Amino acid sequence: MVPVGLAILGLVIFFLVLGRLLVFVPKMPFFKIGxxxxxxxxxGGLGLILLGSCGIVSGLGGASAGAGGASLVRALWGIVVFEGGFIALAGAVxxxxxxSSRLRVALDVRGADGKTNExxxxxxxxxxHELGAAPPRGIEMPVGTDVKALDDTALAVAFSNKLLAAAQKILTSMFGVTPWKVAVSPVGENLLAVAVxxxxxxxxxxxIDRKALGLSGEPAGAASPAGKGPTTKAATDARTELHKMAAAFILATLARKHHGFEGLCGATDWRSLGLHSIATTGQWADAGTAxxxxxxxVDLDQGSMLADIALHFYRLRREEEQxxxxxxxxxxGAKAAGIRLDIDAGVKSWxxxxxxxxxxxxxxxxxxxxxxxxxxxxxLRAKGRAVARRLLIELPPGHDAPVPxxxxxxxxxxxxxxxxxxxxxxxxQFRESGLGYNSAMVPHFVEWYEEALGSVAPGTAYAAACSIFRESGLSQEEKIIERLGYAFTDPEIKDWARSxxxxxxxLSSSIKFRELLGLKPRDDYWKLDPFVPYEKxxxxxxxERLGDLTADETGPHDIRVDLQLSPFVFARLVRLASLVRRAEAVVYSAENRSVYPFRVEVVAAMVRAGIESPKEIDEAWISDSAVPGHPRDFISKLRNSIRQRIMDAxxxxxxxxxxxxxxxxxxxGSPAEPEPNPTGRL
Incomplete structure (x- = not known):
């Protein structure tokens, strides 16, 4: 049996090597394979190779044993050899x-010096991984993509160590564990070249040209020493944007050759995919950039539902016009109904x-x-009830909703x-009475509703606060404020609540709500922006008091030297301290009493407007004959500046x-009358 076993082993190895070599046939594997x-x-391939090898050995052995026999017998054994070879060849294919169809990717990113940058x-x-493996994110708007095809073993990184890199190359060449190879190289400061x-x-x-794509920020390699990363935040952001575009190109290329990328939701253009990722995962100063x-x-890829829905969200989600x-x-509603119809018809995957x-x-x-x-x-409200009810039925555990x-x-x-x-x-149909819920409605609804009212998750807590205010108004103010306290741990939610x-x-009736939003006027001149860095x-x-700071200040230290300030900066602080001193000395009267709670905000608005001394205030601005809305209407501009900060003036x-x-x-700053403690219009 030893010669037979060795013969079978040799044939198995031969057909395994043949199968490996067939991988290099152009355009292999020709089509997507699930x-x-x-x-x-x-x-099946391994089994066919083993079966075919056994058939070849068996046929050759039979033909050899019957060499002196009839030619028909030899022909039959020859057919066995031929069939065995055909079966083994099919196994190799x-x-x-x-x-050739394995979803494995080897990535090699080079630096400006041509060496691998790990x-x-x-x-x-x-x-x-964020684009192609992370679960769906975003409760209302798609953040990134919903693709989950790239598992932890799909991606490999080239080693910078020459010995390890050589060993990796030999292994992958022999066994074909990574059919996909990606090379990324910088070409100047604004361009990445990607080859797959x-x-x-x-x-x-x-x-990938940063300028052609309309991406902002410094050049990706700005101020970066050779072989090192960017040294400024703007340069880091710019490099991240380019890298996201490179990741989008790789993902779009893989999607053309593999199943499992239906989470792209119709997106085929890598530029559209990358721009959507940057817009929904980046940190923007305003929504206009996103x-x-x-x-x-959307212009680049009108079939991308991800970009289309996100664009409508940014444009219309905060719309106030009815x-x-x-x-x-x-x-x-029409978009959701269309998606459901396509899923039911099998046009789109669930x-x-x-x-x-x-x-x-x-x-x-x-x-x-x-x-x-x-x-x-x-x-629309009736449709909303139907949609909410359907979600309550489909989303509970055990219903296989494609959502984490x-x-x-x-x-x-x-x-x-x-x-x-x-x-x-x-x-x-909803309630049996004013107190109890209809037992025929969605099962477990009461438990979910009560859990939602008590949730500390920011998004749900905010929705609960809105629900309580919608039903009870200010009679449940304490409970609303409590919910909003949890919600405002998310800065984006806090910003949205202002509008x-x-x-x-x-907002117009609750002092506690405005204070929670940070809309309470400042009452400490030390909190003026120019003084904050130097207060300590x-x-x-x-x-001890800002009004005490003068140009001829003396003490155990020379203040200007102690603060390591230039004469110009110190002179400005002294000038602003004089403004504060005079603001503190303004005599309280019935005419100006409503300003007292806003005094620090008024001074801050003046400084923002470039007024750092009372003598710079034009008499025409504060005369009773000043025309509201006039281009020189300083009072309106001052009030708008204050209102923009605290939504009151x-x-x-x-x-x-x-x-x-x-x-x-x-x-x-001559001594003024004793200062009262007015409450003002807060």
Whole structure:
């Protein structure tokens, strides 16, 4: 049996090597292969190789044993050899299809010096993992993509060590564990060159030009020593943007050759995919920049539902005009209905589009809740009830919703709040009485609704606060403020609350809400922006009150030297201290009393406007004959500046009176009358 076994082993090795070599056939594997088929190709191929090798050995042995016999017998054994060879060859081809279709990527990112840059390689791997493996994110808007095809073993990074890199290259060449190879190289300061090969054949290449794509920031390599990363935040952000675009190009290239990328939701253009990723995952000073990027993403790829839905979100989610908001709700409802129809018809996959569908429906519920209680919106509210009920049925655990557990739970709680708020208290289908819920409604609704009211998750806590205010108004102010306290741990939610149309009534009537938003006027001149960096040193040098700081200040230290300030900066601080001294000395009167709670804000607004001395205030600005709305209407500009910060401002007449008193106050800040403690209009 030893010669037979060795012969079979030799043939198996031969056909395994043949299968490996067939991988290099151009365009191999010619078509997309699903994961189930790939497992069949692997085990089927190995089985066929073994079976065919056994057939060849058996046929050769039989032909040898019957060498002196009839020619028919020899012919039959020859047929066995031929069939065995054909079976083994089929196994080699099946193995080649398996090896060539593996989703494994080797990434090599070079620096400006041409050497492998492991830091940049790991950065792009992390971004590619975020795009292609992270679960769906964003409760209303798609953040990044919903692709989960790239697992932890799919990505490999080239070693910078020459010995390890050589060993890695030999192993991958022999066993084909990584059919995909990606090379990324910088070309100047604003361009990355990306080349992608599969089984040794070029599949795609692109030049990623930061300026052509409309990306902002410093050049990616600005101020970076050779072989090192960027040294400024702007340069870091610019490099991250380029790396995201490179990751998007790699992901789009893989999606053309593999199944499992349905989470791209119709996106095919890598530029659109990258711009959407940057717009939804980057940190922007304003939504306008993200909106511009998303607009360009839609122009580049009109089939990308990710970019289209995100663009509508940025443009219309904070809309206050009723008709525009209702139009957005109708668009969302039609989009969700279209996605559901396509999923039911098999045109779109549930795994790829399900998470996006739920986000669209969650946004629809939020927008409908923002609409005023008018009869013309009754139909939208009825649709909202139906959508909320469907979400409450589909999202609980055990229903196989294509959404990660934590996100599904958050959606479930928000849907419970929406279902409660969109169902009228007198609706017999919703409640049996004013106290109890109809037992025929969605199972476990009461538990979800109560959990949502007590949730400390920022998004759900904010929705709960809106729900409580919508139903009870200021009678539940303490509970609303408590919920908002949890919600405002998220800065974006806190920023949205300042302009949320649903909370306008709360903003105008609740002092606690305005204080929670940080809209309480400052009452300490030390908190003026020019003094904040130097407060600690000035106090240590003996300056207890800002008004005490003068140009001839003496003490145990020379203050200017102690602070290491230039004469110009110190002169400005002294000038502003004089302004504060005179502001503190303004005499309180019935004419200007409403300004007192805003005095620090008024001084801060003056400084922002470039007024650092009372003598710079033009008499025409504060005269009773000043025309409101005139280009030189300083009072309106001052009040708008204050209102922009704290959403409140002193009365115009009182502000004029206070500024006139400020101009008349002696420069040395003569003692004023005892200062009262007015409450003002807060």
């Amino acid at each position: 994961s189930g088929w790939r497992a069949g190709l692997l085990f 099946a193995l080649a299809f398996y090896l 830091a940049d390689s790991m950065h792009i791997v992390a971004l590619l 090969t599969r089984n040794g054949w070029t599949v795609g290449a692109a030049g 909106e511009a990027l998303l607009g360009k993403a 008709k525009a908001l209702a139009g957005y709700a109708e668009w969302l 795994a790829g589009y399900g998470a996006l569908l739920y986000r669209v429906e969650m946004t629809f519920l939020s927008v409908v809740l923002n609409l005023p209680m008018l009869a013309e919106f009754d139909e 557990g934590p996100l599904a739970h958050s959606m479930l709680l928000n849907a419970a709040l929406a279902y409660h708020d969109l169902s009228a208290p007198g609706d017999a 949320d149309p649903e909370l306008k009534g709360l 040193q000035l106090r240590a040098a003996g300056v 002193p009365e115009a007449a009182a502000l004029k009176a206070w500024l006139r008193a400020l101009k008349d106050t002696p420069a040395d």
